[in-house]
Amino acid sequence: MADYRKMWEDLNMDLETHDLLCEALPGAFGDVYLSQENRPEGMGYYNFVVSEIHGVRPAELVEAQKKGTKVFGTFCVYVPDEIVFAAGGIATGLCGGSQFWVPGGEKVLPAATCPLIKASIGARLDRTCPFFSLADIFVGETTCDGKKKAWEILGQHAPVYVMDLPQQKRAKDVAAWADEIRAFLAKVEEVTGKKVTAESLAASIKLINGKRRALQRLYNFRKLPNPPISGKDCLLISQIAFYDDPTRFAEMTNKLCDELDARVKDGVGVYAKGAKRILFTGTPMAIPNWKLHHVVETEGAAVVGEETCTGIRYFDNLVDESQTTLDGMINALAERYMKINCACFTPNTARIDDIKRYAEEYKADGVIDINLKFCTLYDVEGFTVEKTLKEDGIPVLGLETDYNDEDAAQLRTRVGAFLEMLDA
Numbered sequence: 001m002a003d004y005r006k007m008w009e010d011l012n013m014d015l016e017t018h019d020l021l022c023e024a025l026p027g028a029f030g031d032v033y034l035s036q037e038n039r040p041e042g043m044g045y046y047n048f049v050v051s052e053i054h055g056v057r058p059a060e061l062v063e064a065q066k067k068g069t070k071v072f073g074t075f076c077v078y079v080p081d082e083i084v085f086a087a088g089g090i091a092t093g094l095c096g097g098s099q100f101w102v103p104g105g106e107k108v109l110p111a112a113t114c115p116l117i118k119a120s121i122g123a124r125l126d127r128t129c130p131f132f133s134l135a136d137i138f139v140g141e142t143t144c145d146g147k148k149k150a151w152e153i154l155g156q157h158a159p160v161y162v163m164d165l166p167q168q169k170r171a172k173d174v175a176a177w178a179d180e181i182r183a184f185l186a187k188v189e190e191v192t193g194k195k196v197t198a199e200s201l202a203a204s205i206k207l208i209n210g211k212r213r214a215l216q217r218l219y220n221f222r223k224l225p226n227p228p229i230s231g232k233d234c235l236l237i238s239q240i241a242f243y244d245d246p247t248r249f250a251e252m253t254n255k256l257c258d259e260l261d262a263r264v265k266d267g268v269g270v271y272a273k274g275a276k277r278i279l280f281t282g283t284p285m286a287i288p289n290w291k292l293h294h295v296v297e298t299e300g301a302a303v304v305g306e307e308t309c310t311g312i313r314y315f316d317n318l319v320d321e322s323q324t325t326l327d328g329m330i331n332a333l334a335e336r337y338m339k340i341n342c343a344c345f346t347p348n349t350a351r352i353d354d355i356k357r358y359a360e361e362y363k364a365d366g367v368i369d370i371n372l373k374f375c376t377l378y379d380v381e382g383f384t385v386e387k388t389l390k391e392d393g394i395p396v397l398g399l400e401t402d403y404n405d406e407d408a409a410q411l412r413t414r415v416g417a418f419l420e421m422l423d424a
């Protein structure tokens, strides 16, 4: 990695503790990723982005800030990046996926909080992540209780703006979300000092749709009988989508997809014949959480899709690009974002329909329903998910885990038994 110490120092980071993280990550990445055979050459870009994860993109953001650009840190796929980019800002996803940050979060949060929240707060308070250190403002949302309360603690250390997400999907809730997007737009204009116009919003809707289209194209390869790219690699690409420059990300992902087209023509796949196909559903897997994909794929199965926020939920619907007025575009944004089916909604039957549809589209032999420990929403909804899938004859395995590696052997045993059952 290039030398970014000066930048980290200027960001007031805890360099000593941060060095420990920098030492651990290459080993973990090498074990999980570089050990794979027959990877597409286009993965070189994403390997590079991860190898410089705390350097190259933060340096770009710091440079942009020197020119007056504001950086908005976000934590949820309901926060519309389009508004931020339309006002000349940069939005960057910040969910923490490493156990390294969890103890820092536990200093201020109950231990019985989901690791994603603990890691996100810990990364900021311990000053061991440049993205968390450089953000000009954090954008939270009222999705789950843990997050709602965590924003209050984060707000004691940094500027935080919270979007009020409705918890039902009636017409009045979609209208309420459109109003909330309008209020967010006003806040973004205040922070950036720039006006959002119909032209700038139309351009940013196209920009973010471009990223979604590239991800849709990538995930379509996973529906093929022998995908030309692994589930682990696709997860990594989805995770990087949250913080990379959206124009470059779409370009690089489309370039990779061109290579995958050629691979398909040449009959190149990455899995052994007969590998069982697994669809994940449940809680998000923020970078560098690669744990369950690694377990499943090193057990000889193929992860063909994720019904998660670090998977299909992130890009499944596009924003209508035909609107010409600011108001029409905001309504189109509200409609698109309210199509995401997070367990924070009630009722949430559309999510179950999504899972069944994806299981069919991605030709899954079985579904693994993952729950991050202490996520009550997905845990409770898991009952209905598993019951419905079983009723439909789709084999399903429910797993609960966190960011620790202590349960890796136990998870491997359970996944192995599930795959054997699929084979029988």
Ligand code: SF4
Residues within 6 Å of the ligand: 075, 076, 077, 078, 143, 144, 283, 284, 309, 340, 342, 343, 344
């Ligand atoms: S799981 Fe729900 S709260 Fe978490 S990022 Fe996804 S939409 Fe947001």
Ligand code: SF4
Residues within 6 Å of the ligand: 114, 115, 116, 117, 143, 144, 145, 146, 147, 283, 284, 372, 374, 375, 376, 377, 378
């Ligand atoms: S995984 Fe569950 S508890 Fe954790 S932030 Fe997402 S919705 Fe909240």
